[in-house]
Amino acid sequence: MTGTDAPKAVRRAALLTFLLAPAGLLLIVDALIELRWWGSSGADRLLAQLTKLQTEYGLEPPALLRGRDGAVELLVLGLACVAFSALGVWLLRGRLWARTTAMVGGVVLILFGLIGVGTDAAESNTLAVFFKNMSGSAIDDQIPAVRALLYPGWYSWAEDILQGFQLLASLAALIALTAAVIGHSDYFTGGRSVDAAPDEWDDAMARIRDKGRRHREAEES
Numbered sequence: 001m002t003g004t005d006a007p008k009a010v011r012r013a014a015l016l017t018f019l020l021a022p023a024g025l026l027l028i029v030d031a032l033i034e035l036r037w038w039g040s041s042g043a044d045r046l047l048a049q050l051t052k053l054q055t056e057y058g059l060e061p062p063a064l065l066r067g068r069d070g071a072v073e074l075l076v077l078g079l080a081c082v083a084f085s086a087l088g089v090w091l092l093r094g095r096l097w098a099r100t101t102a103m104v105g106g107v108v109l110i111l112f113g114l115i116g117v118g119t120d121a122a123e124s125n126t127l128a129v130f131f132k133n134m135s136g137s138a139i140d141d142q143i144p145a146v147r148a149l150l151y152p153g154w155y156s157w158a159e160d161i162l163q164g165f166q167l168l169a170s171l172a173a174l175i176a177l178t179a180a181v182i183g184h185s186d187y188f189t190g191g192r193s194v195d196a197a198p199d200e201w202d203d204a205m206a207r208i209r210d211k212g213r214r215h216r217e218a219e220e221s
Contacts, residue, residue: 006092007184013176017088017102020109020173023166024081030162031075037151038068046149053146057139062130063123065156074159077112081166084109091177099181099188106174113167120160127156 006014037043050061066074084105090098127150134143181188 006094007180007187009176009180009183010091010094010187013173013180014088014091016169016173016176017091018085019169020081020166021085023162023169024078024083024085026162027074027078027081027166030158031071031078034065034071034074034155034159035068037065037155038071042149043151046146049142049146049149053139053142059130059133059139060125062125062127064127065151065159066120073116074163077109077116077166080105080112081109081170091180094187094189096188099177102177103174103181106170106177109170110167110174113163113170116163117160117167120163 046064047061053059054061065071084102087098087102087105091102131143131146134140134146
């Protein structure tokens, strides 16, 4: 199989799998930008200023991006997305190993995406809350100094948007692949003898199709 004779559902699944490549590349770029900022003298001065405010006034430091470790996690996630996107080529060719790897990998990428988005959404001590707590207090004159040391505001927006893009792209690819496997499980036979016995995926998909057929027949009767 070359992929040119692939069913429409398989081609759609492969196309959405390829979409993880730009998502991964953008995550990599974002991670490198964040790591560059965390390694700058401005980041060191900001952390020192926040530590001083906490020590002298008991003001809890706000959450800043994802931290150095978080930036490394974004980098690894981006690389994983790029690697995952390459499976699209083998899905078009009907490879069994690509089908299985893409199903498992899609679930893993979605879980990591949910964890990242959920963690950010659950964060309560944001910069907005931090500056609100400083306003009207005895240390509100420190706000300009802290703002001057902050990273550009679009850093956090880019991080949130790219994480959301990665999560949606992973979810779309997995849904499309699941539909392709259910509807065309017989296409994924590359590397296996034509008369070989069905594997676990084939048995599972056959049961799903059989249940769907019985449900339609019950509705029609």
